[in-house]
Amino acid sequence: MTDRRTTLKLVIAAAAAMPALRARANYTDNLEPGASPPGNLRQFEPTMDGYGPDPDLIKAYEKGAFWPLTMNAEQRQLAAALSDLIIPQDEHSPAASAVGVVDFIDEWISAPYPRQREDRATVLRGFAWLDGDARHRFEQPFAKLHEAQQRAICDPICNVSRASAALQGPAQFFAAYRNLTAAGFYTTVAGRKDLKYIGNVPLAQFDGPPVELLEKLGLA
Amino acid sequence: MPFVTASSQRGPYDVIVVGSGAGSGQSAYTLCMEGVKVLMLEAGRRYTPATESPMFQTPEMAPLGGADTTDKDKGFYDATVNGGWDVPGEPYVSVPDKWGAHFTWWRARMLGGRTNHWGRISLRNGPYDFKPRSRDGLGFDWPITYDDVAPYYDKVELLIGVYGGETSLENTPAGPGGTLLPPPKPIVSDHLLMKYAPRFGIPVLPGRRAVLTRAQDHRTIPGKLHPGNARAQRILAEAMRKRSPCLWATPCGRGCAVAANYQSTTVHLPPALATGNLDIITDAMVYEVTMGKNGRANGVRFVDATTGRHEHATARIVILGASACESARILLNSKSAQFPDGLANSSGLVGRYVLDTVGSSVSGQIPLLESLPPLNEDAADGLQVYVPWWLYKRQLAHELPFPRGYHIEYGGGRQMPSIGTFSGLEWLTGGSYGRKFKEDARRYYGSFIGFDGRGAMVPNDNCYVEIDPKVKDRFGIPVLRFHWQWGEYEQRQAVHMQQTFGEIIEAMGGRIQSPIITDPVKAIAPGGYMIHEVGGTIMGADARSSVTNRWSQTWDVPNLFVADGGVFPYNADKNPTLTIMALSWRMSDHILERMRRREI
Numbered sequence: 001m002t003d004r005r006t007t008l009k010l011v012i013a014a015a016a017a018m019p020a021l022r023a024r025a026n027y028t029d030n031l032e033p034g035a036s037p038p039g040n041l042r043q044f045e046p047t048m049d050g051y052g053p054d055p056d057l058i059k060a061y062e063k064g065a066f067w068p069l070t071m072n073a074e075q076r077q078l079a080a081a082l083s084d085l086i087i088p089q090d091e092h093s094p095a096a097s098a099v100g101v102v103d104f105i106d107e108w109i110s111a112p113y114p115r116q117r118e119d120r121a122t123v124l125r126g127f128a129w130l131d132g133d134a135r136h137r138f139e140q141p142f143a144k145l146h147e148a149q150q151r152a153i154c155d156p157i158c159n160v161s162r163a164s165a166a167l168q169g170p171a172q173f174f175a176a177y178r179n180l181t182a183a184g185f186y187t188t189v190a191g192r193k194d195l196k197y198i199g200n201v202p203l204a205q206f207d208g209p210p211v212e213l214l215e216k217l218g219l220a
Numbered sequence: 221m222p223f224v225t226a227s228s229q230r231g232p233y234d235v236i237v238v239g240s241g242a243g244s245g246q247s248a249y250t251l252c253m254e255g256v257k258v259l260m261l262e263a264g265r266r267y268t269p270a271t272e273s274p275m276f277q278t279p280e281m282a283p284l285g286g287a288d289t290t291d292k293d294k295g296f297y298d299a300t301v302n303g304g305w306d307v308p309g310e311p312y313v314s315v316p317d318k319w320g321a322h323f324t325w326w327r328a329r330m331l332g333g334r335t336n337h338w339g340r341i342s343l344r345n346g347p348y349d350f351k352p353r354s355r356d357g358l359g360f361d362w363p364i365t366y367d368d369v370a371p372y373y374d375k376v377e378l379l380i381g382v383y384g385g386e387t388s389l390e391n392t393p394a395g396p397g398g399t400l401l402p403p404p405k406p407i408v409s410d411h412l413l414m415k416y417a418p419r420f421g422i423p424v425l426p427g428r429r430a431v432l433t434r435a436q437d438h439r440t441i442p443g444k445l446h447p448g449n450a451r452a453q454r455i456l457a458e459a460m461r462k463r464s465p466c467l468w469a470t471p472c473g474r475g476c477a478v479a480a481n482y483q484s485t486t487v488h489l490p491p492a493l494a495t496g497n498l499d500i501i502t503d504a505m506v507y508e509v510t511m512g513k514n515g516r517a518n519g520v521r522f523v524d525a526t527t528g529r530h531e532h533a534t535a536r537i538v539i540l541g542a543s544a545c546e547s548a549r550i551l552l553n554s555k556s557a558q559f560p561d562g563l564a565n566s567s568g569l570v571g572r573y574v575l576d577t578v579g580s581s582v583s584g585q586i587p588l589l590e591s592l593p594p595l596n597e598d599a600a601d602g603l604q605v606y607v608p609w610w611l612y613k614r615q616l617a618h619e620l621p622f623p624r625g626y627h628i629e630y631g632g633g634r635q636m637p638s639i640g641t642f643s644g645l646e647w648l649t650g651g652s653y654g655r656k657f658k659e660d661a662r663r664y665y666g667s668f669i670g671f672d673g674r675g676a677m678v679p680n681d682n683c684y685v686e687i688d689p690k691v692k693d694r695f696g697i698p699v700l701r702f703h704w705q706w707g708e709y710e711q712r713q714a715v716h717m718q719q720t721f722g723e724i725i726e727a728m729g730g731r732i733q734s735p736i737i738t739d740p741v742k743a744i745a746p747g748g749y750m751i752h753e754v755g756g757t758i759m760g761a762d763a764r765s766s767v768t769n770r771w772s773q774t775w776d777v778p779n780l781f782v783a784d785g786g787v788f789p790y791n792a793d794k795n796p797t798l799t800i801m802a803l804s805w806r807m808s809d810h811i812l813e814r815m816r817r818r819e820i
Contacts (some may be wrong), residue, residue, distance in 0.1 A: 003251065003297040025472075047319075050289060050290070050291045051283055051289075051291055051292075052291055053291050053292070053302050053303070053304065053307075054265075054299060054302050054306060055283075055291070055292075055296070057272060057273075057274040057277070057301075057474075058271075058272065058274055058277070059281075059520070060277070060281035060283060061282060061283050061297060065283065066283055067418075078299070082681075084319060084651045085654060086654065086657060087657065087658060088654055088658075090655050090658055092658065092662075093658070098281070102284065104280075105283065107283065108284060108287075111283075111284060113289045113290055114290065115287075115289070116289075121642055151654075153247045154653065155452060157648050158264075158652070159650055159651025160646060160649040160651075160654055161646065162650075162651065175644070175646060175651075178657070179642070179643040179644065181640035181656075182642035182643065182645075183285055183337065183640070183642070183643065184285065184663065185639060185641075186637040186642055187278070187279035187280050187285045187286070187638065187639055187782060188280050188642060189278075190281075191637060192270070192278075192637060193635070194658065194661075195634075195661065195662060195665045196593075196594040196662075197594075197634060197636060197637060198594050198595070198596050199469060199596045199598035199634070199635070200276055200278065200469055200470065200598065200636055201468065201469055201596070201635055202468070202469050203467065203468040203526060204595070205468070206374070206404055206405055206466075206468040206596075206598075206600070207405060208405030208406060208407065208599075209407060209411070209595055209597075210405075211596075212750035213592070213593065214408070214411055217408065217411075217588055218415075218588075219408065219411035219412060219414075219415055
């Protein structure tokens, strides 16, 4: 498992080195420092300090406890639509937005730390491209599209290694956003239940796996 | 009141101990149990694992899902507070600041130091590890043998509680029997290793970690550790009764509120405090050992971080256990007309021969482990099994391009999902999203395994610390400047790790995500990443070639000792903490004997 930091660093590095990123005007518009994304997707830069080297580790924190969330209403709608396209409700668990993933991502891209600030640039740039593509092709913002239309936009960017040269930037955004959505979803009660994670409870003894399972796997 | 301040000290003290981690905690314990009055000085704040350990907290309760940040370098719930790769206001210098020559220094400014978050892996050095030069002509021999240290490994294992298994493998010793707790049951991915590693001639042993797999025997152990000392036995028995066996849940690195694993704050310090012989000043940043007119140390100077005032504490004996590099820093900063190059430095070797552990990792995905039924695999938080170095004979025959070995720390299982668990899955999923992504997550969850090689380092002249001529910390204390360069032996060893791990994963039917690294420069983790730095006040057979003698006593100043990893003249593949404790106990016994003889 490559850790997320490494993955995202590679994504960022690749994005920076990739001339294809500049292929689409509406994708590169806000690459310039201080530039605003098109439409209503204005940026609010996080300015707060972090939680410091000695935070209270015992209490449970609300999202935004240490720095303000910065997404506006339109960004939150887009974030919810894309998160739910990636992790929709099914017979096992709810959709991503139903368990707080939008707040998770908002907290993430609003955080003052270097890694999160890099992700902020990736996500906001991706949001701008996504809405631009939606308006260009379907004359509606991404969040208002039907699932089939959303998929028509996302299918070409859902795998970096298969995406065209012109779509490398958006594909890297999609990979990063899927990572964030999965990070937010699978660290909730609902996400752990979906995976049938049954640990994190005190046990009087640890018995190891059942012999029948080991036999079935040829590991007995 | 055992926690005192600079102005409420209850001297006179027999001994000052600088630091409160593995080495210093062990010294304080051993000395206090025998009636010695000890003053411990810790640079960081007081820390109480019973109330501060976030044991069962889940990621969504933390900011950023518990992600590592520059404030909490190993994640929000890591036990380290006021520490990490950077300590605010306490810089250090690494020149040249570039990959391969850079050294990264992990510190923990808190009571108990790095023992609060460490991996608890507790391997003994073997006989070869104490006499490496005699075996292959490289580096330095220790001035002591395995047999000198073995009784202290026994004692430390009994005191702190270490699980493990018996072994008769070469240079992989266990105690005489009865010192180890039973090992935990292997999880499914462990069984996978146990099936495939032997096909390569690679042995798999029960892991060794300082975790209580059952309650300690508080009836017999105190008598073994403190024969003839009824009070010490009573205090230790009570301390042992207060420790809970492992709950088989929550990562040890968060700290353990029920004291089921070893950290200085839960195992060494409580009984030492219970003797009434230990006073502790926290927030006390020691920067200088002071000397009396008789050529002996008479105390230390420190900055009280809460007031900013410079203070002086005195005692008959000074023990430095501030961590290898920090103790070297204190000595180098203890300059005077008599000692222009720093104290205990007539050899010129203070700060020299800093060593770390070679690290290299490969992970894989195993189809056999996909879509397993629900299993609680929290187990002992890892290292239920491990692989000791297995190619001693080939090395002796010069059949390998590197002279020293490594062990393998291996892990897998259905661990609590974290923010990184499902990152970067495209190589397996083809970029799925929607319902398919959720199916993929269920399928691949728990099917990943990881191999971490941890290898020996031969000392070299390019790895050392000195005092930076310009930079000072927030207290005005001159800081360390690191110099680092891995040798070719270490780099080749890391490539061997990469290739070996790749072969095992493929034999398991697994897939390797990142290509196996065969470039020796890139295969090895940067200096300091393993947080195993030792050396800098190395022990040796004479005052010309070492800083400390076989008792961890400085050659130049007879009442000045080093209790941390600084005394290591060689860093075997075995994780250093257990050896630090064993040497500290041995040193403390020696101090007690000399005190009884009124020699110091």
